[in-house]
Amino acid sequence: MSKKLFALCSIMATVLLSSCSSTNSELPKKETANAEESTVQESGINAEGRVIYDDEILKASYLGISDSFGYTTLVIELENKTDSEITVLPMNSSVDDTMVTFTSGMPATIQGGKRMKQGWLIGSQPQSNVEFSLSICDEHMHEIKKTDVLRIDMNE
Known part of the structure; x- marks a missing residue:
């Protein structure tokens, strides 16, 4: 009798655990998606971006400032308009x-005709502006162009 009861309890436990695990695996995905959406909305990142530089080689768009896990990051979308790799x-x-x-740990290396979102850690939340220039290098890391200073006003 006890063997049959044990077998029955084992089967019931297995069924209950398998149904719980499939239900729980769906919940974090929804919570994670909502958390990602709220982080993007709270950080002010704009999927469209504001073009801050555009020439025959590179298009750069400012997407926003992200403040995640204690790190303030300038988020830029870079588009390689050439057929060759650039950094x-x-x-x-x-x-x-x-x-x-x-x-950011790595320079932004972009294959020909492709885009990438790049985040550069900037240390602190900007109050009025962020300024920088971009050095554009070929696949051999020879500088082919350097932009003038690009300025992003936080009040715009």
Whole structure:
């Protein structure tokens, strides 16, 4: 009798656990999606972007400032308008007229004809402006162009 009861309890536990696990696996996905949407809305990131630079090689659009996990990040969309790979690096960077070193761990390397969203850590939440120039390098890391200083006013 106890073996039959044990087998029955085991089967019921297995059924209950399998139904709970499938229900729970769906919930975090919905919660995560909502959390991502709210983070984007709260951080002011705009999917359209504001074009801050555009020439025959590169188009750069400002998407916003993200403040996630204690890191303030300038989010830029970069579009390689050539057929060759390019690498884009921020130079001469300042936040609210104080020089800073933008960091992100990696330069933005973009294949020909493609786009990428790049986040550069900027240290602190800008109050009035962010300024930087972009160094555009070819696949051999030779600089092919350097932009003038690009200014993003936070009050616009």
